[in-house]
Amino acid sequence: MNLSTKFAIAATALTAFIVSGVTMLTVHRERRMITEEIERKGTTLAETMAITSVNALLSYDYAALKRFLGAAKRDPGILYAMVLDETGVIKMHTNLREIGHYVTDDISVRAQDTDEVLVQRLPGGAGGMVYDVAAPILAAGRRVGVLRLGLSTQYLQNAVGRSRMEAALIGLAALVLGISGAGLMARRIARPLRELVAGARAVAQGDLTWRAKVGARDEVGEVAAAFDFMTRSLQTHIEERVQAERLVILGTMAAGIAHEVRKPLEAIRGAAQVIEGCGGDATLRKFTRIIKEEVTELDRFLEGFLRFARPAPLRIESVALNDLIEDVVALLDPLCGDHGVTLVRQLDGSLPQISADAHQIKQVLMNLCLNAIQSMPDGGTLTLMTKAEARDGEGIALTVRDTGSGMNETIRQKIFEPFVTTKEGGSGLGLAVCRSIVERHGGQIGLTAGEAQGTTFTVWLPMTGGGTEIAKQLA
Amino acid sequence: MGGRWMAAAAGQRAVNKGAGRRASGSGRAGLRQSHSGTATLWGPALRALCLLLLLGGVGDPSPVQGAADQQAIRFSYPAIEDPTVTLGNYRKLLDAMAASIKRPVTIALRNTYGEIVQDLQRGAADIGIVNTFSYVDIVSRAKLKPLVRRVQAGRDYYQSYLIVRENAGISRYRELKGKVIAFSDPHSTTGYLLPQLMLRSHRLEVTRDFARVLFVGSHESTALAVANGTAHAGALSSYIYEELDPAVQAKLDIMDLSESIPFGPVVARSALGEPLLQRIRHFFVTLGGSSWGRSLLRDARLSGFTTASHEDYAPIRGLVRRLREAGP
Numbered sequence: 017m018n019l020s021t022k023f024a025i026a027a028t029a030l031t032a033f034i035v036s037g038v039t040m041l042t043v044h045r046e047r048r049m050i051t052e053e054i055e056r057k058g059t060t061l062a063e064t065m066a067i068t069s070v071n072a073l074l075s076y077d078y079a080a081l082k083r084f085l086g087a088a089k090r091d092p093g094i095l096y097a098m099v100l101d102e103t104g105v106i107k108m109h110t111n112l113r114e115i116g117h118y119v120t121d122d123i124s125v126r127a128q129d130t131d132e133v134l135v136q137r138l139p140g141g142a143g144g145m146v147y148d149v150a151a152p153i154l155a156a157g158r159r160v161g162v163l164r165l166g167l168s169t170q171y172l173q174n175a176v177g178r179s180r181m182e183a184a185l186i187g188l189a190a191l192v193l194g195i196s197g198a199g200l201m202a203r204r205i206a207r208p209l210r211e212l213v214a215g216a217r218a219v220a221q222g223d224l225t226w227r228a229k230v231g232a233r234d235e236v237g238e239v240a241a242a243f244d245f246m247t248r249s250l251q252t253h254i255e256e257r258v259q260a261e262r263l264v265i266l267g268t269m270a271a272g273i274a275h276e277v278r279k280p281l282e283a284i285r286g287a288a289q290v291i292e293g294c295g296g297d298a299t300l301r302k303f304t305r306i307i308k309e310e311v312t313e314l315d316r317f318l319e320g321f322l323r324f325a326r327p328a329p330l331r332i333e334s335v336a337l338n339d340l341i342e343d344v345v346a347l348l349d350p351l352c353g354d355h356g357v358t359l360v361r362q363l364d365g366s367l368p369q370i371s372a373d374a375h376q377i378k379q380v381l382m383n384l385c386l387n388a389i390q391s392m393p394d395g396g397t398l399t400l401m402t403k404a405e406a407r408d409g410e411g412i413a414l415t416v417r418d419t420g421s422g423m424n425e426t427i428r429q430k431i432f433e434p435f436v437t438t439k440e441g442g443s444g445l446g447l448a449v450c451r452s453i454v455e456r457h458g459g460q461i462g463l464t465a466g467e468a469q470g471t472t473f474t475v476w477l478p479m480t481g482g483g484t485e486i487a488k489q490l491a
Numbered sequence: 492m493g494g495r496w497m498a499a500a501a502g503q504r505a506v507n508k509g510a511g512r513r514a515s516g517s518g519r520a521g522l523r524q525s526h527s528g529t530a531t532l533w534g535p536a537l538r539a540l541c542l543l544l545l546l547g548g549v550g551d552p553s554p555v556q557g558a559a560d561q562q563a564i565r566f567s568y569p570a571i572e573d574p575t576v577t578l579g580n581y582r583k584l585l586d587a588m589a590a591s592i593k594r595p596v597t598i599a600l601r602n603t604y605g606e607i608v609q610d611l612q613r614g615a616a617d618i619g620i621v622n623t624f625s626y627v628d629i630v631s632r633a634k635l636k637p638l639v640r641r642v643q644a645g646r647d648y649y650q651s652y653l654i655v656r657e658n659a660g661i662s663r664y665r666e667l668k669g670k671v672i673a674f675s676d677p678h679s680t681t682g683y684l685l686p687q688l689m690l691r692s693h694r695l696e697v698t699r700d701f702a703r704v705l706f707v708g709s710h711e712s713t714a715l716a717v718a719n720g721t722a723h724a725g726a727l728s729s730y731i732y733e734e735l736d737p738a739v740q741a742k743l744d745i746m747d748l749s750e751s752i753p754f755g756p757v758v759a760r761s762a763l764g765e766p767l768l769q770r771i772r773h774f775f776v777t778l779g780g781s782s783w784g785r786s787l788l789r790d791a792r793l794s795g796f797t798t799a800s801h802e803d804y805a806p807i808r809g810l811v812r813r814l815r816e817a818g819p
Contacts, residue, residue, distance in 0.1 A: 076673065076707035076722075078715035107719045112738035115719040116656070 018206070027198030028191065035187035042183055047176050051169075054093065054147055058167045059133050061088065062151035066163040069099055070155050073107065081108040088165070095146060095166035099153070102160055104128050123148055127164055145169040208236045212243055224251040256455070267326035274318050285311045324434060324445045327452055330373040337412055337477070338363045340374060341400055344381045348389065356395025357388075363402045367412055371480050372457055380450045380461075384416040384473050387446065390439060391420030391471065407460065410479040417472040428463055450475075563595040564763070567607045567616035604678050611635055617763055622755040624680045627807050636768060637756035637799035639775045643730060647797050650729040651681035651749040653689060656717050657742050661724065664693035664747075672697070673705040673713045673722035682710050684814055685749040686726030711735070718742040734792075752807060756799035772798060 065088060072080040085097040089110040098109040104124065106117050119128070123136050127150030140146040146166050153161040211228060218226040224247055228240035288307040291300065345359060352359050388398050396419035405413035423431065423438055430436045432451040437444035454461040457477055464472040599616055601607045604625045610616035626637065640647050655661040661670070675682030687697055697704055707716050710731035717725040718739050729748065732740070759768055778784035779795040788795060
């Protein structure tokens with residue numbers, strides 16, 4: 017049984033329960049009220065009619081009595097009305113066949129003897145009751161007759177029946193509305209759940225880019241958001257794991273390559289130095305120098321490759337990002353002066369400290385700033401900006417903006433991949449290392465898209481380490 | 492005195508309900524021969540008056556009447572039936588009549604014949620419905636003109652029925668002695684005056700030979716008083732008897748019935764002017780000639796109207812004289 021059906025059944029049962037309860041309560045209350053009303057009405061009517069019947073009875077104006085009782089009989093709740101003399105003979109009755117009869121039954125005897133209004137109940141037809149209301153007809157304090165009214169509970173039952181029917185119709189309408197509403201509600205709830213089921217299947221088949229399209233701000237929306245978060249986390253973890261595995265392989269390869277390459281390089285460098293020490297003509301010295309420079313360049317590349325492939329473990333401490341920026345700026349200030357670059361700082365002084373590896377974050381800063389300075393050979397403005405910004409939790413956003421030549425869209429798409437560079441002679445590992453460091457901190461690094469001129473990098477770092485590695489260390 | 496009426500009634504003595512109808516049928520011939528007599532009942536008369544007033548207003552008012560035409564026509568009728576019902580039934584007719592004759596109509600509801608007679612005599616009413624005996628009494632004292640007389644169930648006459656309770660063991664006049672007897676009204680033609688003569692013809696005096704004499708106000712009450720055992724016997728109009736509920740009729744036996752007498756007339760003051768009276772009379776008697784008129788007649792449970800004249804009631808004067816001679 018699916019959720020919609022269960023929901024519809026529950027809503028129907030609940031509606032039926034409430035409607036039947038309200039109906040029973042209403043009918044019971046109405047029955048009691050009408051019963052009281054019928055007694056009150058009968059008593060009042062009988063008393064009044066007894067008073068107004070005196071003259072007609074005493075003056076034998078039976079035609080007037082006939083009209084009088086006939087008028088009362090028009091009330092649908094009145095079964096009969098009669099006037100009896102003091103001996104118990106029916107002088108007038110709404111059923112004219114009854115006139116002249118002498119009444120002897122118990123009800124009539126009690127009614128005949130009463131000195132005040134007497135209400136008696138006797139069985140009526142179809143399971144109903146009849147209220148026989150007797151009022152003495154008094155003349156000068158002497159009882160000269162009795163007026164009796166028969167009020168039918170059938171009328172009451174009909175009224176209650178009508179009420180019950182109305183209540184049933186209202187209940188039926190409520191039930192239909194309830195079922196319809198429940199069905200709609202169930203479908204509304206089930207639809208996003210079905211989407212989540214489809215999403216779970218897609219994720220299970222490897223599509224980690226699937227995202228729930230649920231905008232509701234209810235529990236279902238929370239489930240969808242949690243599902244999306246789970247998918248994103250899974251995607252991140254998998255990517256991190258793949259990256260880590262790659263790096264392990266790469267590190268192993270790098271170590272092997274470094275070991276295998278550095279030894280011959282050292283041999284080449286030593287041989288070049290030996291040749292250089294042996295003297296020789298200018299041509300020989302020139303080539304010897306070239307050999308030594310290329311060996312040094314190759315060695316530097318190997319160093320960078322090793323750093324990328326086998327990053328140093330994070331040493332997490334409490335770090336003030338603005339202070340790190342100031343340290344980097346102090347180092348770069350002379351270089352900026354050489355390149356005619358104006359350095360602008362827009363730092364939020366109220367930023368809290370974050371958990372990070374100060375050395376590696378400084379390395380990121382340095383790398384981004386050097387790239388920026390190098391992209392402005394004819395001078396420009398380098399802007400460093402910090403501010404608090406919440407993404408996946410609280411964090412700090414660092415913006416590095418230059419006014420250099422910028423880069424085309426193709427380069428932008430791949431700029432963080434290893435061995436991609438816009439600089440002649442660049443290794444293409446700097447930004448890849450930056451991304452590695454930032455992501456290992458649980459942060460994000462990105463490039464502002466669509467810039468006509470210059471480049472803006474944004475680094476976002478969580479307040480407390482969001483990355484797996486930091487979490488492990490904090491733990 | 493009223494020989495044809497009495498002759499018509501002779502041989503009609505019967506003591507069962509069916510006999511009453513048979514007697515009425517045989518009395519019709521007498522009526523046609525004489526066209527005279529005196530007696531009336533209020534219910535049909537009232538309906539007749541209303542029809543009269545409605546139809547009488549059709550046509551232009553007489554120029555001779557002048558300013559008097561603008562005065563309200565006042566008519567007086569008895570509250571025999573439920574007044575609210577009566578007013579409800581006839582108000583529209585009277586309004587239509589008033590609009591038709593371009594004169595307002597005022598209504599005066601009266602409890603007794605005597606009050607209506609007084610209204611007519613002192614000029615407080617212009618038109619009134621009177622019973623047969625009242626008409627015979629007042630014509631000598633007031634200048635009133637009979638206009639029309641109703642025809643009901645094809646007859647323009649009626650009778651008095653002397654009734655007893657079913658299975659009461661009373662079938663002869665002598666068995667009434669010492670019993671309780673009910674009448675409607677001391678002024679009622681068929682409800683008291685004629686029965687009084689019937690009893691006297693069998694040597695029974697109302698004031699002497701009965702244990703109690705009840706005047707119960709109306710013919711229907713008389714029937715009901717007998718039916719419910721209040722009285723052993725009673726007298727009422729044949730017309731009222733025929734309209735009784737069958738359940739009540741079933742409790743009654745007709746012991747005897749009187750000679751036939753014409754229904755009481757609708758009378759009007761001569762001061763209204765002969766042209767207006769003639770116009771009213773004309774339209775009244777020709778009512779049955781149109782489907783609209785027949786519809787009104789059906790509603791009033793009437794067959795039609797016939798012209799009433801002073802001479803029609805000449806035989807009734809003999810009855811009145813007999814009653815006066817016999818004393819109260």
